[in-house]
Amino acid sequence: MNAALNNNVVGLHTNRVFESISAYLMKVERRSTHTRYNYEVAIRRFFMWYRNKNLEELKEEDLDILNEQMIRYQAHLLDDYDYGHNYVNALAAPIVKLYEHLSRNRYNVKAEDVRLDKLPDDGESYGKLTVKEAETMAKLAMKQKKGQEKATLIRVAYTTSFRKSSLLHIKWSDISIDPNSQNYIVKIIGKGNKKHSRPLSPDLYNEMLKIKEQAYYKKYNDNYVFHLSDNTILAMMKNLRAEMNISEDRNIVFHSFRNVAANYIKETGGDIEEIRSQLGHSNYASLKHYMSDDKDYANMAGIRMLEDIDENILEKLNKEELLQIINKQSESIKIILQREAKKLINKKEER
Incomplete structure (x- = not known):
């Protein structure tokens, strides 16, 4: 007993x-x-x-x-x-x-x-990607195993600026339609238990729905959108870097997608407040690398406002000269111009 x-x-x-x-x-x-x-x-x-x-x-x-x-x-x-x-x-x-x-x-x-010496901070060492490069990666990821899921993860990553841990924790129930627009809203609880929400375009949401159509996806019933492990994402990035001939010294990793939108905002004239909001930071201390110490005095507001420029100056240029100016702009500025061009073309087709 x-x-x-x-x-x-x-x-x-x-x-x-x-x-x-x-x-x-x-x-x-x-x-x-x-x-x-x-x-x-x-x-x-x-x-x-x-x-x-x-x-x-x-x-x-x-x-x-x-x-x-x-x-x-x-x-x-x-x-x-x-x-x-x-x-x-x-x-x-x-x-x-x-x-x-x-x-x-x-x-x-x-x-x-179990205590270790803390490794030096490398938070700003992640390489930068342009919007075009990020989208190219998404398209190339489509050719890999679980391609639809990987491509969609990349697009959601670079448009929302969510961290990887938050992205992998998104549930279908976290997404709802915005009553004030035709977009969708995804809400997450991020670092520090803070709530964040970002818009998803109808096209991107439809891409997410296509994940459900994949044969392998039927085995999941946990309400999570993405089912990709750290190892799978690591291998995906390694293959994408090789396929795009991205050198190691650029240090392009998955975290690089988080800063795509922030760099886009900076290059298109957005302010630091918009960048802070996009990245979900509560203060400005983490945004120092978006604030340049090299002052371009020739382009500061006090000079630009008083510069005498003919309002009709663009009309004096021919098509080739206009294209030359456009092609010298940053990738982000080009995207804005292409979007405006698309609107004009759509209006023509509606007539």
């Missing part, structure tokens, strides 16, 4: 580690559901690498670790996955926080065993 009782006691404590991790994640969730999701992903990923176990399978002896093993994990993320410094820091931080929690709850572990 005592043996049976002891077996029951052991059974009750079999999942103690998982219960402790769950309690920690519950605490994190009070601050932000988005942070809780990212922390759980990071913790699960670490223990799958370190012990090849799911959290539900962990035992107390699985928590034992040497700091040099954390150093190897950091190198694994940098070398095998080519992740940036900031993302690697973000994946390591939840492990330290978890071990702090476990040590306070009488586990024989120390947070110092």
